[in-house]
């Protein structure tokens with residue numbers, strides 16, 4: 001595949017030297033269309049071959065735009081190496097642990113998760129005893145509260161997902177923090193900051209020196225954002241994204257989809273603002289919830305023809321409807 005080096009340079013914020021994975025180049029095509037559903041729903045297997053260096057000492061195992069395969073970060077310091085997310089289930093966890101070990105050599109490992117969702121964190125057991133596991137307090141509490149229910153739910157998502165979850169055990173962190181903690185990896189700092197909106201316990205990882213932010217599912221590139229349960233908050237999410245845009249950063253690693261600049265954060269924020277506006281307008285016009293959903297869905301889908309997983313539009317509509325009316329939230333069936 002041909003890669004336009006100039007386009008790559010601008011995408012990656014003008015870094016002087018880098019390696020770039022074809023997946024990122026693919027995302028640069030302005031006409032990138034929706035993903036072939038067969039590819040989107042391929043087995044959720046993390047591919048170590050997609051390990052890509054995005055800055056000095058900063059690597060991502062890039063999401064191939066397969067559902068339930070996240071972007072996974074590996075951040076090097078002279079003393080320690082930080083792993084961000086594990087993939088779905090113990091086999092993917094082992095793949096990520098091996099990739100991290102290959103990068104880290106004898107340096108100690110730290111694992112953190114962007115949030116508790118299974119495709120981000122249910123490989124954590126393979127890191128037990130191999131890495132110090134650090135989560136935000138809210139994330140640890142949410143994992144404890146919902147972990148088993150999400151495991152049971154994900155096992156119903158078809159044979160490939162069930163196979164990936166084979167033998168999954170939910171493990172508690174070794175250490176938690178409230179609000180924010182700064183990890184000194186040795187010559188490189190990583191700021192872990194709680195910013196809940198997609199879940200009750202989202203946390204981002206900020207590398208101030210490199211001006212990189214790992215966003216978890218607060219940002220997904222060209223995927224409709226996911227509102228899986230009542231802890232996903234509409235207007236709070238908009239505020240959190242505005243705060244992410246306010247960080248002095250040049251590169252944002254989304255939970256899923258292609259890495260980009262501030263524009264990938266703004267794209268999710270303006271999507272949520274658009275849904276909120278369309279919903280409010282129709283409530284003002286006297287439409288009931290079902291009518292609002294029926295009317296807004298096609299408008300939004302037409303406005304985002306290149307985004308994947310349009311089943312989540314209706315979830316966003318319901319969340320903003322409940323928010324605007326104060327009525328109880330009624331989410332559609334999960335799958």
Ligand SMILES: [Zn+2]
Nearest residue numbers: 115117217226
């Ligand atoms: Zn998620």
